[in-house]
Amino acid sequence: MRPMALRLTPPDGWRSPVRYSPQTPPERLSGTWHQARPARIHAALAAALARDPGGWLVCGTSAEVRADRSMMRVVAGQEIVLWRDTDGNLRAGGGACPHLGASLGGCDVVAGRLLCPWHGLALGDRPRRDWPTYAAHDDGVLVWARLPLPGEKTTDAPTLPARPPRHQSIAGIVTHPVTCEPRDIIANRLDPWHGAWLHPYAFSDLSVDESESTVDRLVLDVSFRLGRHFAVPVRAEFACPDARTICMTILDGEGLGSIVETHATPITAPGRHPARTVMTEVTVATSARPGFQAARAFSRLVAAGIRRTASQLWVDDLTYAARTYELRRRAAASANDASR
Numbered sequence: 071m072r073p074m075a076l077r078l079t080p081p082d083g084w085r086s087p088v089r090y091s092p093q094t095p096p097e098r099l100s101g102t103w104h105q106a107r108p109a110r111i112h113a114a115l116a117a118a119l120a121r122d123p124g125g126w127l128v129c130g131t132s133a134e135v136r137a138d139r140s141m142m143r144v145v146a147g148q149e150i151v152l153w154r155d156t157d158g159n160l161r162a163g164g165g166a167c168p169h170l171g172a173s174l175g176g177c178d179v180v181a182g183r184l185l186c187p188w189h190g191l192a193l194g195d196r197p198r199r200d201w202p203t204y205a206a207h208d209d210g211v212l213v214w215a216r217l218p219l220p221g222e223k224t225t226d227a228p229t230l231p232a233r234p235p236r237h238q239s240i241a242g243i244v245t246h247p248v249t250c251e252p253r254d255i256i257a258n259r260l261d262p263w264h265g266a267w268l269h270p271y272a273f274s275d276l277s278v279d280e281s282e283s284t285v286d287r288l289v290l291d292v293s294f295r296l297g298r299h300f301a302v303p304v305r306a307e308f309a310c311p312d313a314r315t316i317c318m319t320i321l322d323g324e325g326l327g328s329i330v331e332t333h334a335t336p337i338t339a340p341g342r343h344p345a346r347t348v349m350t351e352v353t354v355a356t357s358a359r360p361g362f363q364a365a366r367a368f369s370r371l372v373a374a375g376i377r378r379t380a381s382q383l384w385v386d387d388l389t390y391a392a393r394t395y396e397l398r399r400r401a402a403a404s405a406n407d408a409s410r
């Protein structure tokens with residue numbers, strides 16, 4: 071039998087997005103601190119914090135809430151149980167059973183109702199005075215519950231960034247808890263300059279386009295590194311749709327329209343310290359290339375690759391976020407001592 075012919079020539083008009091770009095050795099790397107001006111980062115953070123999230127908090131991924139089992143989360147100091155009704159719609163309620171307080175996490179869902187594991191009380195099909203329910207939203211990738219924090223005005227749905235169509239994209243999701251407040255996660259992303267210095271294995275040739283950037287939007291050119299010798303240059307934008315979300319959208323280059331959404335959900339109640347926050351990062355990657363459609367067939371593997379890369383970066387970034395939180399706490403403690 072003749073071996074199957076293997077096509078090694080790219081399709082007509084195909085041009086590789088990969089550029090030869092040797093990684094700068096550490097001793098020749100230039101610091102970026104003079105571009106990463108604290109006043110500018112703080113102004114962008116203040117603008118982001120002024121955007122009301124409408125009470126919406128990311129509680130997990132859509133896939134985690136199954137039809138037959140509930141899921142529990144602690145957000146903003148409160149236990150929230152999430153489940154699905156008979157139509158598959160997302161529902162949310164208090165995490166403690168109103169009878170004797172059993173945890174409603176991981177319990178059976180039958181005919182769209184939660185069955186308490188201790189004595190079988192069925193919950194969720196009608197309102198009860200002794201058990202709170204919350205507005206819930208499933209955006210197809212993430213699940214949200216509405217628990218307005220102090221000062222927030224509720225909205226009907228969370229403000230969602232524009233994602234590429236699902237049938238033309240691959241989503242990868244990473245979550246990490248960290249000791250900090252949501253604002254520290256956002257502040258890390260509003261300092262893109264750290265990327266080229268703190269993660270030289272992942273980014274290089276980073277420059278912010280000042281003429282296109284404002285306090286609400288950062289436009290930059292950056293190369294995503296593929297090892298020591300090659301990189302993929304792109305133009306990207308960072309913007310915050312609300313105080314707990316920052317999105318990076320690819321404006322030009324490989325993956326045009328792809329988005330990385332970083333969501334920060336407080337675990338602890340507002341004002342409680344040490345504060346704990348969950349970072350949820352969703353990468354929705356798309357490409358017009360024929361090869362990308364083939365990659366969709368391997369989307370689980372690709373999503374695993376996205377998760378691996380994001381996890382590596384977040385080891386550094388969560389340390390950064392924890393540090394800015396710690397410094398703020400120390401400053402607050404000193405101010406407290408001084409006022410006594």
Ligand code: FES
Binds near residue numbers: 191
């Ligand atoms: S604690 Fe839930 S039914 Fe008794």
Ligand SMILES: [Fe+2]
Binds near residue numbers: 264265268383386387
């Ligand atoms: Fe980073």
